[in-house]
Amino acid sequence: MEQFTGKVWLLGDDIDTDIIMPTEYLALKTINDMCPYAFSPLRPELAAQIREGDIIVAGKNFGCGSSREQAPEVIKALGIRCVIAASYARIFFRNAINNGLLLIENADLVKDVQEGEEITVRAGDSIRYKDKTYPISPLPQNLLDILEAGGLVRAMQRLNGKV
Amino acid sequence: MGMTIAEKIIARAAGLPEVHANDIHTVELDFLMSNDGTTHLTIDMYNALKHPRIADVRKLVWIVDHNVPCDSPKTAASQKKMRDFAKENGITFYEGAGVCHQIMIENHVVPGQLIFGADSHTCAYGALGAFGTGVGCTDYLYGMVTGKSWVLVPETLRFNLTGALSNGATARDLILTIIGQIGANGANYHAMEFAGPGMASLTMSDRIAICNLCVEAGAKTALMEVDDITMNYLAAHGGRRPEACFASDPDAKFEKVYDINLSTIVPVVAKPHFVDNIAPVSECTGVRINEAFLGSCNNGRLEDLRLGTSIIKGKKVAPTVRFLVVPASREVYLEAMKEGILDTFMEAGAIVMNPNCSVCWGSCQGVIGKGETLISTGTRNFKGRAGHRDSFVYLGSAATVTASAIKGEISAAFT
Numbered sequence: 199m200e201q202f203t204g205k206v207w208l209l210g211d212d213i214d215t216d217i218i219m220p221t222e223y224l225a226l227k228t229i230n231d232m233c234p235y236a237f238s239p240l241r242p243e244l245a246a247q248i249r250e251g252d253i254i255v256a257g258k259n260f261g262c263g264s265s266r267e268q269a270p271e272v273i274k275a276l277g278i279r280c281v282i283a284a285s286y287a288r289i290f291f292r293n294a295i296n297n298g299l300l301l302i303e304n305a306d307l308v309k310d311v312q313e314g315e316e317i318t319v320r321a322g323d324s325i326r327y328k329d330k331t332y333p334i335s336p337l338p339q340n341l342l343d344i345l346e347a348g349g350l351v352r353a354m355q356r357l358n359g360k361v
Numbered sequence: 362m363g364m365t366i367a368e369k370i371i372a373r374a375a376g377l378p379e380v381h382a383n384d385i386h387t388v389e390l391d392f393l394m395s396n397d398g399t400t401h402l403t404i405d406m407y408n409a410l411k412h413p414r415i416a417d418v419r420k421l422v423w424i425v426d427h428n429v430p431c432d433s434p435k436t437a438a439s440q441k442k443m444r445d446f447a448k449e450n451g452i453t454f455y456e457g458a459g460v461c462h463q464i465m466i467e468n469h470v471v472p473g474q475l476i477f478g479a480d481s482h483t484c485a486y487g488a489l490g491a492f493g494t495g496v497g498c499t500d501y502l503y504g505m506v507t508g509k510s511w512v513l514v515p516e517t518l519r520f521n522l523t524g525a526l527s528n529g530a531t532a533r534d535l536i537l538t539i540i541g542q543i544g545a546n547g548a549n550y551h552a553m554e555f556a557g558p559g560m561a562s563l564t565m566s567d568r569i570a571i572c573n574l575c576v577e578a579g580a581k582t583a584l585m586e587v588d589d590i591t592m593n594y595l596a597a598h599g600g601r602r603p604e605a606c607f608a609s610d611p612d613a614k615f616e617k618v619y620d621i622n623l624s625t626i627v628p629v630v631a632k633p634h635f636v637d638n639i640a641p642v643s644e645c646t647g648v649r650i651n652e653a654f655l656g657s658c659n660n661g662r663l664e665d666l667r668l669g670t671s672i673i674k675g676k677k678v679a680p681t682v683r684f685l686v687v688p689a690s691r692e693v694y695l696e697a698m699k700e701g702i703l704d705t706f707m708e709a710g711a712i713v714m715n716p717n718c719s720v721c722w723g724s725c726q727g728v729i730g731k732g733e734t735l736i737s738t739g740t741r742n743f744k745g746r747a748g749h750r751d752s753f754v755y756l757g758s759a760a761t762v763t764a765s766a767i768k769g770e771i772s773a774a775f776t
Contacts, residue, residue, distance in 0.1 A: 212545055212546075212635060214741075214743045214744075216723070216741070216743040216744070216745055216746050217743065217744060217745070220723075220745050220750070221722055221723040221724045221745075221746070222723070222724060222728075222748075224398070224724075225433060225435040225436055225439070225724075226435075227435070238750065239743075239744045239745035239750035240744065242750075258546055259545055259546035259549065259579065262545055262546065262579065263481065263741060263743060264398075264480075264481050264722075265398075265399070265478075265479055265480055265481045265495040265496060265497050266398065266399060266497070267399060267402065267497035267498050267499060268399075268402075270497075285546060285549060286549075287546065287549065287579055288549060288550050288579065288581055289481055289495050289496065289497060289576075292496060292497065292500055293496075293497035293499065293500070296497060296499035296500055296503075297499060338385065340385060340511060349499065350499045350500065350502075350503055351406060351409075351410070351499060351502065351503075354503055354506065354507070355410070355411070
């Protein structure tokens with residue numbers, strides 16, 4: 199079973215797609231160009247502080263709002279290993295899986311964890327923080343297949359070699 | 362076991378006699394709508410495929426509406442990419458004709474269809490009894506190439522409406538009130554279905570406003586039954602025929618049922634920075650505004666413009682306010698011209714713009730600066746949505762927005 203440890207960035211409820219990637223930067227040419235502005239309406243300093251392998255922990259309705267796929271793409275490009283939220287808005291949920299960004303649903307961790315602390319994730323099984331274990335449910339198989347392939351486009355190519 | 366409207370539409374699209382909530386099915390899509398917000402990204406991914414192909418070009422509708430007219434060389438380049446690709450591949454293409462959802466409803470959507478749109482407010486198509494849902498550009502690409510996608514069948518929240526709107530309340534006040542009641546994720550992954558005797562009092566424009574905003578409660582889609590009002594609308598818009606007209610079975614399973622008497626709804630606003638942060642207009646009067654916006658796929662139709670002119674006729678926009686009036690489509694614009702609606706707004710000092718998404722999406726037109734406040738009939742009031750991250754957006758009805766533009770502060774239209 200895949201296991202990884204990462205440092206936590208803690209965000210609140212209803213983190214919307216305009217906070218994750220504001221409209222005014224969507225015209226920038228590449229996702230990497232957009233990265234410095236991620237989360238800027240809420241925390242302008244955050245994007246520069248995130249390091250490869252870090253984990254975002256948030257409250258309910260993460261990713262609500264627009265269908266803009268730049269939102270999960272920019273989180274992935276910043277090096278975030280996975281997002282753990284109490285719940286997700288559905289378009290963001292699909293977009294994240296389709297781009298190979300791991301999402302975990304857990305409503306309790308956000309209440310306990312402190313920013314900057316380390317947590318350990320055992321994929322499809324549990325999260326460990328200090329001496330407490332938080333169970334997580336595995337994703338449905340069709341979504342795991344997409345994640346495992348590295349996103350929907352790659353999964354589609356694997357299903358149909360001609361595409 | 363009986364089925365809901367959402368289940369019946371998915372069953373049809375999956376070619377199955379019966380489906381039920383929480384099943385995952387592969388479905389055939391009827392339309393795939395995409396706009397200039399993300400189409401350039403879809404094209405890049407398409408071109409990177411080893412053997413790119415379009416399953417059925419007749420299903421694709423591409424609409425330039427987010428930055429119209431174009432505001433920078435960067436957006437000009439992404440729109441050119443979209444325009445050229447549409448022409449090369451024979452894709453139905455609109456530019457400058459209005460906001461994507463209004464164009465889809467006026468020209469393409471029919472009852473019973475399952476439609477993916479690369480835009481969150483695609484749920485508006487429920488006003489015509491179609492299952493519209495927003496997706497990102499990767500899901501869009503998959504649908505474009507295969508003609509299909511996968512869907513998780515949603516559970517349904519049913520809203521039984523009785524009575525009729527009064528007290529100066531509009532359909533927008535109704536849906537904002539519902540979002541305030543159930544919360545910004547109160548319908549997450551769910552279908553919101555509206556039915557009951559109160560539906561007869563709601564115009565097609567009202568119904569579009571209600572369904573359009575359901576994504577702000579997290580809904581996957583919104584649905585309404587087809588009735589005479591729907592059929593008359595289709596007849597007046599190209600004589601389109603339904604694919605199928607569905608109603609939920611008497612023994613269909615709803616996760617929750619809400620009973621709402623329309624006569625209890627009062628004018629409300631959504632305060633910064635969340636759509637579910639609802640208060641009666643009467644609690645917010647006196648908040649100074651710098652800009653007012655009457656438009657968008659939610660509330661930029663002829664009925665909304667008429668409501669605005671009924672309030673502003675013979676009066677003036679406050680000298681401290683920019684009042685942007687943006688008809689949702691060319692059809693709406695032309696009708697508004699014929700009725701003298703645009704004259705009335707301009708004589709009052711409003712700025713009448715071309716049909717497009719305008720400040721509702723915070724780019725291209727009318728963005729607001731640091732510390733400024735906007736009252737809007739747009740779809741969202743997230744932090745920074747309309748411009749600077751330290752600005753404020755209130756959402757209200759066409760009546761509230763117009764009355765506030767005159768007063769220079771948030772104001773009730775009818776007291």
